[in-house]
Amino acid sequence: MRPCCERSGRTHRSPRVPICPGEMTHQPDVTANDMPSPTSCLPLSSRNTLASPAVLSPPLHAAMVRFPTLERARWNTVIAALADLGFNAIDLPLVWREHERAPGVFDFTEGVLSLEAMVATVRAAGLRLVVRLGPMATDDAPGLCIPERVLRDRACQARTRRQNPVWVPDPPRVVPLPSIASHAYQHEALQWISAAAAALARLEPTYGPVDRVIVGDGPHALLRDDPYEIDHHPDARGTLAPVDPPHDGPQEQGRNEVQRETNQRIAYLEALVDSAVRHGLSRDRIMVAIAGAATLSPAAHRLADKYGLVLAVPPPVAGSLAIWRLVRHAVALTESRGAHFDVWSGGALHCPPARGSHTVAAARVALAAGARDFTVRMGCAGNRWMGAVLSETGIPRPHAPLWRELLAWTKTLPEGEELTAELVEHLAVVEAARAATVVHPLPLGLLGLLGLTPGQLAAHNTPIEPGLTMAAHESALASAERALIAAAVPVRRVAVRSPSRRAVAMAPDEDPLAFAARAARSLRNVIPTVQPPGAALVRAVRQRGRVHLVVLSQTTETATVSPPGHGWTLKDSPVTEPVSLDPGMALVLTHEQPRRRVRKTSGQDYGASSAEHSTSSTHTTKTPRRKRQ
Amino acid sequence: MISVDTQIRGFDARSWHRLVTLVAPGLASRAPHEFAARATEEGGTLLVLYHQTRILRAIHTHRGVVDAAVWPGPENMEALARAHGARFVLAAEAGALEELYERLGGRLRIDDDAITLSLVTLGALRELHDEGELHFWPRWIDQRIPLPTPAVLHRMFDFLLPDGQCAVITLFDRAEIDTALLIRRRGEALDRVYGPEVLKDIVGPLGGDFRRDYRIIRTAIERTMGPLALGLFAETATIHSLLRTDRPGAWAEAIALRDVVIDPMPLWLAAAASAGVVRAAANRSRGLITGLGLLGALSPTMRRLREMADAVTDAVTGFDFERVLGFDPLRVLAQILRRSSPSGSQPRDHDTP
Numbered sequence: 001m002r003p004c005c006e007r008s009g010r011t012h013r014s015p016r017v018p019i020c021p022g023e024m025t026h027q028p029d030v031t032a033n034d035m036p037s038p039t040s041c042l043p044l045s046s047r048n049t050l051a052s053p054a055v056l057s058p059p060l061h062a063a064m065v066r067f068p069t070l071e072r073a074r075w076n077t078v079i080a081a082l083a084d085l086g087f088n089a090i091d092l093p094l095v096w097r098e099h100e101r102a103p104g105v106f107d108f109t110e111g112v113l114s115l116e117a118m119v120a121t122v123r124a125a126g127l128r129l130v131v132r133l134g135p136m137a138t139d140d141a142p143g144l145c146i147p148e149r150v151l152r153d154r155a156c157q158a159r160t161r162r163q164n165p166v167w168v169p170d171p172p173r174v175v176p177l178p179s180i181a182s183h184a185y186q187h188e189a190l191q192w193i194s195a196a197a198a199a200l201a202r203l204e205p206t207y208g209p210v211d212r213v214i215v216g217d218g219p220h221a222l223l224r225d226d227p228y229e230i231d232h233h234p235d236a237r238g239t240l241a242p243v244d245p246p247h248d249g250p251q252e253q254g255r256n257e258v259q260r261e262t263n264q265r266i267a268y269l270e271a272l273v274d275s276a277v278r279h280g281l282s283r284d285r286i287m288v289a290i291a292g293a294a295t296l297s298p299a300a301h302r303l304a305d306k307y308g309l310v311l312a313v314p315p316p317v318a319g320s321l322a323i324w325r326l327v328r329h330a331v332a333l334t335e336s337r338g339a340h341f342d343v344w345s346g347g348a349l350h351c352p353p354a355r356g357s358h359t360v361a362a363a364r365v366a367l368a369a370g371a372r373d374f375t376v377r378m379g380c381a382g383n384r385w386m387g388a389v390l391s392e393t394g395i396p397r398p399h400a401p402l403w404r405e406l407l408a409w410t411k412t413l414p415e416g417e418e419l420t421a422e423l424v425e426h427l428a429v430v431e432a433a434r435a436a437t438v439v440h441p442l443p444l445g446l447l448g449l450l451g452l453t454p455g456q457l458a459a460h461n462t463p464i465e466p467g468l469t470m471a472a473h474e475s476a477l478a479s480a481e482r483a484l485i486a487a488a489v490p491v492r493r494v495a496v497r498s499p500s501r502r503a504v505a506m507a508p509d510e511d512p513l514a515f516a517a518r519a520a521r522s523l524r525n526v527i528p529t530v531q532p533p534g535a536a537l538v539r540a541v542r543q544r545g546r547v548h549l550v551v552l553s554q555t556t557e558t559a560t561v562s563p564p565g566h567g568w569t570l571k572d573s574p575v576t577e578p579v580s581l582d583p584g585m586a587l588v589l590t591h592e593q594p595r596r597r598v599r600k601t602s603g604q605d606y607g608a609s610s611a612e613h614s615t616s617s618t619h620t621t622k623t624p625r626r627k628r629q
Numbered sequence: 630m631i632s633v634d635t636q637i638r639g640f641d642a643r644s645w646h647r648l649v650t651l652v653a654p655g656l657a658s659r660a661p662h663e664f665a666a667r668a669t670e671e672g673g674t675l676l677v678l679y680h681q682t683r684i685l686r687a688i689h690t691h692r693g694v695v696d697a698a699v700w701p702g703p704e705n706m707e708a709l710a711r712a713h714g715a716r717f718v719l720a721a722e723a724g725a726l727e728e729l730y731e732r733l734g735g736r737l738r739i740d741d742d743a744i745t746l747s748l749v750t751l752g753a754l755r756e757l758h759d760e761g762e763l764h765f766w767p768r769w770i771d772q773r774i775p776l777p778t779p780a781v782l783h784r785m786f787d788f789l790l791p792d793g794q795c796a797v798i799t800l801f802d803r804a805e806i807d808t809a810l811l812i813r814r815r816g817e818a819l820d821r822v823y824g825p826e827v828l829k830d831i832v833g834p835l836g837g838d839f840r841r842d843y844r845i846i847r848t849a850i851e852r853t854m855g856p857l858a859l860g861l862f863a864e865t866a867t868i869h870s871l872l873r874t875d876r877p878g879a880w881a882e883a884i885a886l887r888d889v890v891i892d893p894m895p896l897w898l899a900a901a902a903s904a905g906v907v908r909a910a911a912n913r914s915r916g917l918i919t920g921l922g923l924l925g926a927l928s929p930t931m932r933r934l935r936e937m938a939d940a941v942t943d944a945v946t947g948f949d950f951e952r953v954l955g956f957d958p959l960r961v962l963a964q965i966l967r968r969s970s971p972s973g974s975q976p977r978d979h980d981t982p
Binding site: 142143151152160161162164165166167170171172173174175176224229245247316317318319320321322323345346349352353354355356357358359361362365382383384386387391392397398399438439440441442447450451452456457459553554555556583584 | 630631632633635636637638639640641642643645646649650656657658659660661662663664665666678680685686688693694723726727730731733734735737739740741742743746824826
C-alpha cells in the first residue's frame with residue numbers, strides 16, 4: 001500500500017468550512033504537520049474528482065436481507081413478501097467472514113453465498129439493489145463481520161494506552177476492535193473490499209448497475225470511539241505520546257488528537273472507496289457509512305461534500321426531538337451528495353429490545369424530518385436478529401402492516417426547498433466538543449445517537465473562539481431551539497450556514513430569544529398554530545408552486561393544528577377548522593400557490609398570498625436535482 | 630451459555646421485548662413521542678462522572694443531561710438520586726472507566742466464554758469499587774461475598790441443564806403464547822435458542838389453556854429437539870409478579886396452586902419447592918424480627934433461620950444457590966425489579982394495526 005503523499009505528490013488540506021461574513025471565524029487549519037505520518041496514510045483519492053450526487057428517483061425504500069443466513073429455497077418468498085409490503089429495494093450486506101474461505105480467497109458463488117442468485121432474485125422481483133461491503137457491514141453477524149484470523153492477529157488490533165486490545169461486545173463474547181490505522185488491517189480490509197467489489201462488478205453487465213454501494217463501518221455506533229483511549233497502535237501514533245483529556249484546560253493537544261483521528265478515518269474510508277472503484281464499481285453510486293451520530297463526527301462533516309453518507313436513525317427511546325434534530329442536521333449536512341438512513345426494525349442480540357410499533361414510529365419521525373432514502377434493518381435475517389419485518393421463514397410479522405402503511409404514507413411527503421430557521425453548529429464546534437469530552441471513554445457516537453448534543457458532552461468552559469465557551473454556545477442554541485419549537489417555527493441545527501444572504505440563521509452574538517422572534521416574523525406565513533404549544537415539530541417545504549407543512553406530534557397529548565391563513569388543504573380537503581393530531585402521528589398540510597409575477601419589492605415574507613416572495617426573506621435550500629436511473 | 634455458533638431465531642419484536650423486560654424492565658422500549666412524558670416520571674438510572682468534588686457530567690437515562698455540579702460523595706448518593714428522581718446511581722471518578730477498560734483489556738481473551746467474561750468483568754468492577762473509584766447505589770450484595778469461580782458456575786450450568794437436554798419457558802397471555810424461550814445444550818454451549826415462532830411451528834395448534842397445553846408442548850419438544858430437562862408454563866402476568874414479590878414461599882405456593890406449571894420438574898427444583906413452605910415460615914419469622922431491608926436478605930441471621938430448609942434441599946441435591954453464590958439471585962433480582970420502572974408493556978400492545 002503506497003502512502004497518500006507519495007501517490008498524489010501534494011500536501012493534503014482538510015476542506016474548509018464555508019463561513020459567512022460575521023459568523024464565528026475560528027476555523028482549524030489542518031496542515032501537513034497535522035496529518036498522520038506518511039507511512040500511516042492510505043492513498044487518498046483526488047479531491048478534485050467529486051462524486052456525483054447519489055440521489056435517485058424515486059426514493060430508495062430498502063429492506064435489509066441477510067441472505068446467507070436464510071434457506072435459499074425461501075429467498076423468493078422473502079423478496080416477494082418485502083415487495084408486497086411496499087419496499088422498492090433490497091439491501092444486501094456482504095459479510096466478510098462468511099465469504100472468506102481462506103486468507104485472501106473468497107466465495108461469492110456457492111449455495112447460500114451466491115451473490116448472483118440473490119441479485120437475480122431481487123431483479124426478478126423488479127426491485128432495486130443496495131449492497132454493503134463493510135468491512136463491518138451489519139451488526140448481527142458475529143465478530144464484527146471480520147474473519148477470526150484477522151480479529152486474532154495482534155498486528156490488526158486497536159490498542160489502548162497500555163497496548164491492550166480494545167474489546168467490544170460481540171455477544172456472548174468480546175472481540176478486539178481492529179485498528180483502521182494498522183497497515184496489516186488495512187491490507188486485509190482492502191483485499192476484502194477489492195474482492196467484493198469485483199464480484200459485484202461482474203454481475204452488472206447482466207443484472208444492471210447496483211443502485212447504491214455502501215462502504216465503511218457502521219452505521220451502527222461503535223462502542224469504543226474515545227479519541228484519547230484509542231487508538232494507540234504503533235501505526236496510528238508512531239512516537240506520539242498519549243494525551244490526557246484536557247476537559248476545560250488548554251485545548252490544542254486535544255484538538256490535534258481529534259484532527260489526527262479524523263484524518264485517519266477519512267484516509268481509511270477513501271482508500272476503501274478507491275479500492276471499490278478500482279475493481280469496477282462506479283464512484284457516483286458509492287456512499288460512505290459513518291458510525292454513530294454525524295453531529296459528533298468531524299469525519300462526517302468533512303466527507304459530506306464529497307460522498308453521500310449513510311447514517312443511523314436514533315432508536316425510538318431517544319425521543320422524537322432527538323430523532324428529528326439528527327435527521328434534520330444530517331439532511332442539511334448532506335445536501336450536496338445525499339444521505340441514506342438506517343431505520344430500525346428490531347435489533348441485534350446486544351441491542352435493547354424495541355417494539356415493532358415503536359420502531360415504525362421512529363421511522364415516521366425520521367421521514368417527517370426529511371429522510372428520503374432509507375433501509376429498514378432488518379427486513380429478514382435467519383439468525384441473531386430479533387424483530388425483523390419478516391420471520392426467518394419469510395412470513396410477515398405482526399408489525400409488518402405498520403411498515404406497509406408507513407411506506408404508503410411516504411408518497412405524501414414533500415421534497416423541495418426547506419423554509420426554516422437555522423442554528424449553526426459548524427465543524428469547529430464538533431471538533432472542540434470531541435476534544436473537550438468529559439464523558440470519556442464513553443462512546444461519543446452512541447451518546448450522540450441517543451440525543452446528546454456536542455455541547456452537552458464537552459466541558460462547559462471549553463473555548464470555541466475568544467469570548468465564546470461551549471456552555472454559552474450550547475445554552476444559546478438550546479434556548480433558541482426551545483423558543484422556536486414552542487412557537488411552531490420550522491427549525492434545524494445545521495453544520496454549515498447557507499451561503500444565502502437571506503437565510504434565517506442565528507448570528508453568533510444574537511440573543512436567542514431575539515432570534516426566535518426574528519425568525520418567527522420572517523417565517524410567519526409557514527408557522528401553524530399548535531395547541532398546546534410545543535406539542536408538535538414543524539417542517540416547511542416549498543415544492544413546485546406548493547407549500548407543504550409537515551407537522552409531527554412529539555408528545556403524548558392530542559394536539560390541534562391550525563394552518564397559517566386560508567387556502568390550506570389536508571389530503572385535498574380544505575382545512576377550515578383546527579385539525580386534531582394524535583400523539584406520535586404526523587400530517588401534511590398543503591397550500592397551492594397561484595402563479596404570479598414576481599414583484600420586485602423586497603422585505604415581504606413568504607405567505608399564502610405572496611408565494612413568489614418567499615425567498616426574499618426566508619432561507620431556502622434546494623434538494624439536489626434527481627437523476628433518473 | 631450461548632456461543633458464536635448458537636442459532637438464535639423465532640422472536641418477533643413483541644415477544645423478544647416481553648421476554649427481556651420481564652427481567653430487565655429498564656430496557657423497555659418507548660415510543661419516540663413518550664420521551665417527554667417519561668422524563669417527568671420517577672425512575673431510571675443516573676450516571677455520574679466526577680473529578681474530586683466536581684461533577685463533570687450527570688446523565689439520566691430518562692432525562693438526558695441533568696444539572697448537578699457538586700459530587701456529594703458515595704455516602705450521599707441516595708440524596709443525589711432523590712434529587713433527580715433516579716432509582717439507581719452509578720458514579721465513576723474521572724479515569725476510572727479507562728482503568729476498567731485497561732484491566733479488562735489485559736485479562737480477557739477472545740475465547741473466553743460468557744461465564745468467564747462475566748466473572749472477569751465483575752472482578753474488575755469490584756476492584757475499582759473497593760479502590761473507591763466506582764460507586765453504585767443502592768447496594769444489594771454484601772461486598773465481602775467472594776465471587777464464585779468459573780468452575781463453580783460451570784458446575785451450576787451442568788446441574789441446571791445437562792448436555793443434550795432442552796429447557797423451555799412458555800408464557801401465555803390468556804389463550805395465546807405470549808413469549809417463549811426454548812434452549813438446547815450441546816457440549817459446553819447452547820446450540821439452539823428459539824423463540825415462540827419456532828415453538829409454535831414445533832408444537833402446532835394449542836387449546837389455549839396452559840394447564841393442559843403443557844403436555845402437548847413437552848411431547849412435541851421431546852419429539853423434535855431432545856429430552857426436556859425443565860419446562861415452565863404460566864401466564865406472563867403471574868411470572869411478572871412472582872419475580873417482583875418479596876413474599877417468602879410465593880414461588881412454591883404458585884407451583885402448588887398450578888398458577889405455575891413445572892413439567893418436567895427436576896429433582897432439585899421439587900426439593901426446593903417443597904422446602905419453600907419451610908423457608909416461608911422461617912422468613913416470616915425473620916421478617917418480624919428484622920424487617921425486610923435490602924441487605925437484611927443476606928444477613929447471617931437469615932442464614933441460620935434457613936438452615937432447616939437448606940438441609941432439605943442439600944440432602945436431596947447437594948446443591949444450593951445461595952450457598953454457592955453467597956446470595957440468593959432470585960431475591961436480589963426481585964429487589965432490583967421492584968425498584969425499576971414499569972416496562973410499559975401492555976398485555977396487548979399495538980404492534981398490529
